[in-house]
Amino acid sequence: MLLHSCVAAITLASAALAQEHISTAGLIQNNSTGASTRLRYDNGTYGPEIEEVHYYYDQWPIGISVASDGRIFTTYTRGSYVYTLGVVVNKTAEVPYPSAALNLPPDELNTTWHGIPFGSGNASAFISVQALYITSKTSTRPETLWVLDTGRPTVHNAQGDPSMPYAQPGGPKVVAISLANDTIYQTFTFPASVHYPDSYFNDLRFDLRANVSGTSGHGIAYLVDSSNEGRPGFIMLDLGTGESWRRLSEDPSVLRGAENVPVYQGHPFYFRQKGSAAGWQLEGLDGIQLTTDGKTMYYSPLSSSYLYSIPTVNLRERDTNPLAEINAHANVSNHGQRGGDANGFEGDSNGLIYQLMPTQNAVFYYDVTDGQTHPFVRDPRIVWPDGASIGADGYIYLNINQLPYQPDWNNGIDLRQHPGAILRAKLPNGGTKATSLYT
Ligand SMILES: *[C@@H]1O[C@H](CO)[C@@H](O)[C@H](O)[C@H]1NC(C)=O
Ligand SMILES: *[C@@H]1O[C@H](CO)[C@@H](O)[C@H](O)[C@H]1NC(C)=O
Ligand SMILES: *[C@@H]1O[C@H](CO)[C@@H](O)[C@H](O)[C@H]1NC(C)=O
Ligand SMILES: *[C@@H]1O[C@H](CO)[C@@H](O)[C@H](O)[C@H]1NC(C)=O
Ligand SMILES: *[C@@H]1O[C@H](CO)[C@@H](O)[C@H](O)[C@H]1NC(C)=O
Ligand SMILES: *[C@@H]1O[C@H](CO)[C@@H](O)[C@H](O)[C@H]1NC(C)=O
Ligand SMILES: *[C@@H]1O[C@H](CO)[C@@H](O)[C@H](O)[C@H]1NC(C)=O
Ligand SMILES: *[C@@H]1O[C@H](CO)[C@@H](O)[C@H](O)[C@H]1NC(C)=O
Ligand SMILES: *[C@@H]1O[C@H](CO)[C@@H](O)[C@H](O)[C@H]1NC(C)=O
Numbered sequence: 001m002l003l004h005s006c007v008a009a010i011t012l013a014s015a016a017l018a019q020e021h022i023s024t025a026g027l028i029q030n031n032s033t034g035a036s037t038r039l040r041y042d043n044g045t046y047g048p049e050i051e052e053v054h055y056y057y058d059q060w061p062i063g064i065s066v067a068s069d070g071r072i073f074t075t076y077t078r079g080s081y082v083y084t085l086g087v088v089v090n091k092t093a094e095v096p097y098p099s100a101a102l103n104l105p106p107d108e109l110n111t112t113w114h115g116i117p118f119g120s121g122n123a124s125a126f127i128s129v130q131a132l133y134i135t136s137k138t139s140t141r142p143e144t145l146w147v148l149d150t151g152r153p154t155v156h157n158a159q160g161d162p163s164m165p166y167a168q169p170g171g172p173k174v175v176a177i178s179l180a181n182d183t184i185y186q187t188f189t190f191p192a193s194v195h196y197p198d199s200y201f202n203d204l205r206f207d208l209r210a211n212v213s214g215t216s217g218h219g220i221a222y223l224v225d226s227s228n229e230g231r232p233g234f235i236m237l238d239l240g241t242g243e244s245w246r247r248l249s250e251d252p253s254v255l256r257g258a259e260n261v262p263v264y265q266g267h268p269f270y271f272r273q274k275g276s277a278a279g280w281q282l283e284g285l286d287g288i289q290l291t292t293d294g295k296t297m298y299y300s301p302l303s304s305s306y307l308y309s310i311p312t313v314n315l316r317e318r319d320t321n322p323l324a325e326i327n328a329h330a331n332v333s334n335h336g337q338r339g340g341d342a343n344g345f346e347g348d349s350n351g352l353i354y355q356l357m358p359t360q361n362a363v364f365y366y367d368v369t370d371g372q373t374h375p376f377v378r379d380p381r382i383v384w385p386d387g388a389s390i391g392a393d394g395y396i397y398l399n400i401n402q403l404p405y406q407p408d409w410n411n412g413i414d415l416r417q418h419p420g421a422i423l424r425a426k427l428p429n430g431g432t433k434a435t436s437l438y439t
Contacts, residue, residue, distance in 0.1 A: 025375070026046040046375060046377070050377065050382075056094070059086075060076065065132035066389045068136065069179075072389075073132050078153055079156070082103070120153075127153060130149075132389075134389070135208055149201070190235070201225065202226035206438070209439055212316070214313070217240060218241075224285050228283055232249070233251065248328055256280075256303040257303040260281060263359050272411040273408060287342050287356070295311060296309050307342075338355060361378055363382075363385065392433050
């Protein structure tokens with residue numbers, strides 16, 4: 001038996017090795033240059049065809065989500081923009097969604113309390129929306145656009161130096177909009193003991209099944225606090241009771257990488273904020289994705305190469321269990337490096353975990369079945385992929401916003417060039433939107 005299984009193992013290993021090779025996709029040799037040497041070069045491209053779906057001419061986008069009827073919703077974190085949540089109406093324009101009136105006017109975004117700057121606490125209007133996620137129709141909910149408002153605008157002083165006022169309860173919120181009637185039907189806010197004044201809501205995922213352990217049976221939201229001030233972690237929200245709690249706060253796996261210097265378009269990037277000394281990108285926990293069985297959460301800080309995961313049962317464990325945080329910490333898995341910093345994540349019906357790669361102008365995916373990160377699509381037009389959304393049409397849609405060239409990261413100078421874009425690519429092996437957790 002022993003000998004037999006040894007042989008089997010060796011056969012398996014060599015079969016795996018025989019199948020694997022270094023991809024040369026995108027490496028070409030141009031023999032018609034007329035030069036005496038013909039060097040091979042990297043043309044910056046591999047994977048399926050990239051299609052240009054939409055152009056942004058007015059506001060630079062962040063979040064994106066695609067509905068089953070093809071509508072594309074987008075967010076714009078702000079300051080001075082007129083609105084923060086929009087819907088694409090044609091190839092070159094978007095309009096406020098669900099209405100202009102629900103977007104708080106720019107002069108009401110921030111306030112001052114005892115001399116300390118705060119974001120607005122208005123729970124019935126949008127302040128600065130970061131992320132969106134659409135869940136399919138379930139037996140108890142319509143198809144829903146979930147809106148994640150940070151409650152923290154970016155404001156500028158008279159010299160044009162940016163700052164981000166603290167959040168006050170009411171401002172940071174999760175809002176449910178029915179895509180059947182374009183009406184808000186639920187709003188959840190957070191106490192300052194869960195969403196800290198220096199927290200920053202960055203992304204959100206849902207498990208709407210009635211039988212998820214540790215919940216009231218009306219579903220749960222997993223939210224990212226990416227806090228640049230240094231206290232990132234997960235925030236969970238019970239969609240039945242509205243109760244919220246934190247897990248993995250300041251765990252090493254959610255913290256920013258030390259003095260991380262990513263490379264964009266071949267240029268090393270230091271953080272150059274007007275009015276501040278040069279430094280490093282400070283963002284912690286950023287991309288998250290649930291597996292299709294809802295049992296595992298994959299995640300990564302923005303300024304690190306490492307991919308981590310945790311059983312979701314550990315995120316759902318409440319503070320009534322004095323060991324909840326210790327259990328969570330002990331159950332974190334490190335899946336190693338992926339070869340660059342990753343921004344937003346997405347996941348498809350085949351269980352692939354897509355990771356947006358601003359340093360590679362690419363999208364990679366992690367395959368849980370072989371434990372490796374693979375190339376998916378790369379294109380020189382992917383100049384900072386920020387948000388992604390997989391549609392019911394089997395395409396992944398990417399918001400492209402040239403973020404490193406924005407004034408607030410570039411000593412006050414705006415080197416972005418309109419338009420921003422929505423690009424899309426067809427998923428491999430018939431992959432499409434994952435809907436298994438929306439029953
Ligand atoms: C890059 O090379 C690949 C072949 O490896 C080719 O399919 C692709 O069209 C090329 N792209 C560009 C932009 O030249
Ligand atoms: C270019 O020339 C090399 C060397 O002769 C050859 O191996 C290669 O196939 C040629 N490539 C193309 C695209 O014609
Ligand atoms: C190859 O080089 C020629 C001459 O410089 C150029 O016209 C042509 O576009 C190049 N082709 C590719 C595929 O890069
Ligand atoms: C796109 O929509 C905007 C806003 O509704 C409108 O002003 C513009 O004329 C439209 N453009 C085209 C080409 O339809
Ligand atoms: C919140 O904003 C909405 C929309 O601008 C406004 O109608 C409402 O009066 C505001 N609520 C408070 C408490 O200021
Ligand atoms: C909003 O922030 C700006 C920039 O710091 C400041 O000038 C303004 O007074 C603030 N508004 C309120 C109402 O506090
Ligand atoms: C819109 O749909 C939601 C969710 O189904 C429902 O609660 C709400 O009453 C509807 N609102 C209107 C105005 O139809
Ligand atoms: C939970 O409910 C889903 C359907 O919503 C079902 O597929 C799954 O098997 C159930 N899990 C357990 C542990 O009962
Ligand atoms: C993982 O979490 C579970 C509780 O969900 C706990 O029983 C277990 O001890 C944890 N694992 C480790 C290695 O601590």
